[in-house]
Amino acid sequence: MSLIPSLRPGGRHGLSSRETRDPIGFAVAAVNRLAQSDLLDRVGLRRQAEQAVYSTTRNGFWAATAAGRTFARTGRRTAGARPASAAPRGVFDLTPTDDEAMLVDVATELAADLLRPAAAGADEACAPPAAVLAAALEVGLPGLGVPEELGGIMEERSAMAGTLVAEALAHGDMGLAVAALAPGAVATAIGLWGTEAQQQTYLPAFTGDDVPAAALTIAEPAVLFDAFTLATTARRDGDGYVLDGLKSAVVRGAEAELFVVAADLDGTPTLFLVESGAEGLAVEADPSMGVRAAALSRLHLTGVRVGADALLGDTDGTAYAECVRLSRLAWCALAVGTAQAVLDHVKDYVNERHAFGEPISHRQSVAFMVADMAIEVQAMRLLTWKAASRATRGDDVASAVGLARQLCTEKGMRIGLDGVQLLGGHGFVKEHPVERWYRDLRAVGVMEGAVLV
Structure with missing residues (x-):
């Protein structure tokens, strides 16, 4: 293996606090975390034994959502933040920066050594192996879209880095790439559009060692589905909202602890944060033609009541369109x-x-x-x-x-x-x-x- 070794002891992920604040810090941190892990070597020897075969996914299931954790309402005591946009270079140049290139090298090696060998088994099992998900956490994928002020490893907005990583992982397998990137999608959404209270409540879970499964749910099982014409509805009820509808293509829905749900609110598509313990949620297996390794499912929402603080972003559709x-x-x-x-x-x-x-x-x-x-x-x-x-x-x-x-x-x-x-x-x-x-x-x-x- 050609992974870069840890630069020095101490600091977060083997780096000093100053280094983790540098633009290149997030890439080096990811390299170090993977280099210090024995997952790739271990899985290379016993890939088949570590396949997470969900027979219920193949045969169909209907169950309540995972009980999930209780997200701390106090959370991190730092102020909320939005990822800063990168400064324009002044020329048309799509060459990845040094830190982006380093991160892509890590993702490419992960895809070749772990995702590609596990792809066929995961496709048959309709579920990602636990080792693949663990390796994604080792390299810090959930924190790519989280600002450094909130415990992440990014100094500025990095849609380009996320795009390059997604491309590199998909070269190994698209289904496993989706499964690995799904929690980071929720973290990115909260970082971009969440209130200070929402960021303090949820983002610490995505920057620690025990990252929850989470899903961004927009799609619905409708012919010629239009993302801007949603059948799932949200109506105001007292000081909160009540959600009803059916979402499809929910990544790892049976184990997800947090959902970002798209629903129509007064004629405008809007995003809501829904914890898996909410009453009225149920998950149904939904194996598909492709992307089977992502353990896709359907999420049923029947009178799901959430508080006013569950609204993610605005109510005029701007955040939803960007999403x-x-x-x-x-x-x-x-x-x-x-x-x-x-x-x-x-x-x-x-x-x-x-x-x-x-x-x-x-x-x-x-x-x-x-x-x-x-x-x-x-x-x-x-x-x-x-x-x-x-x-x-x-x-x-x-x-x-x-x-x-x-x-x-x-x-x-x-x-x-x-x-x-x-x-x-x-x-x-x-x-x-x-x-x-x-x-x-x-x-x-x-x-x-x-x-x-």
């Missing part, structure tokens, strides 16, 4: 990473597969198809990175995210299909991972929520 766009940007990043995995696998296959005495890559029809895949992956990456850089600077991202999502949806599915086609009969069997990647890539155009950068 949807940043979530779609995250899915674009996942599409880029998975599409790159397809391309890498196909290139090796067509060069090694022989027919009529020569590699099939010598045939123009095959070579041109692979070349088109490479062009499309680069186009997807360029538009996604451009949107992420605008989000990092705090600029309006509506148009940039829309363009990126349209291209990633269309070309991502095309790349997945071409990967299956180029492998012929091998593309139809589970011996090769392209059939799983094809199923995952089809999720990009229909998934809403779950992840956030």
Whole structure:
């Protein structure tokens, strides 16, 4: 392994307090945490034994949500904060910074050494292995969107770092990447739009050693679902709200302790914080065609009563619109990473597969198809990175995210299909991972929520 060793003893995660405040500190901290852990070595020897096989997920279940922890209402006694936007560089340059590049190296190694070997078993089990989730915590993924003032490891807004990490993890497996990034999506949402009281109450749990499972729930099981036309409703009742509805594609819903729920309030889509112990919540298994390793489920809300302090963000839809766009940007990043995995696998296959005495890559029809895949992956990456850089600077991202999502949806599915086609009969069997990647890539155009950068 080529992980960077701990720089010095003392300080948080092996760094001095001054170093953790430096911009590069969060990347070094992540490297150190993974380097000091024996998870990768241990899992490499007994991957199959550590598969978290949820037979109830395969066979279906209906149960109350996890009892969960009691989030401390006093929480951290520091003032609330918002992540600061990065200063513009003055030139059009999408080259990752040194700290972003270092963080990507860690995520890439994690994806190759842990996510990729565990992907097939997790897809079959419809659940992520505990070791994968533990490794995500070891490298500090839940704290990427949390300001340093609130215990996180970020000095400034870093949608670009989140995008790069999501892409790197998806190269290992999209489903496991979603499962690993889901708690961080909730933490990021609270950091961006939470009140001071909400940040003090919930964020300490996401920056400690015992990070709760959490889910950002926007999608609903409706034909041609529109994220801005929600069937789930919230109505004012006394000094609080009552939520009713059904949410789908809820990541690790059976074990989640905190939900960010999107609901219609007086005709405007709005976000609410709902703890798993609230009365009226129930979870139902919802295994899907793709992204199966994320343990997707449905969340039933029947007369769920929450306090006035459960409202996350504003009531005019501004925070919600930004949430949807940043979530779609995250899915674009996942599409880029998975599409790159397809391309890498196909290139090796067509060069090694022989027919009529020569590699099939010598045939123009095959070579041109692979070349088109490479062009499309680069186009997807360029538009996604451009949107992420605008989000990092705090600029309006509506148009940039829309363009990126349209291209990633269309070309991502095309790349997945071409990967299956180029492998012929091998593309139809589970011996090769392209059939799983094809199923995952089809999720990009229909998934809403779950992840956030």
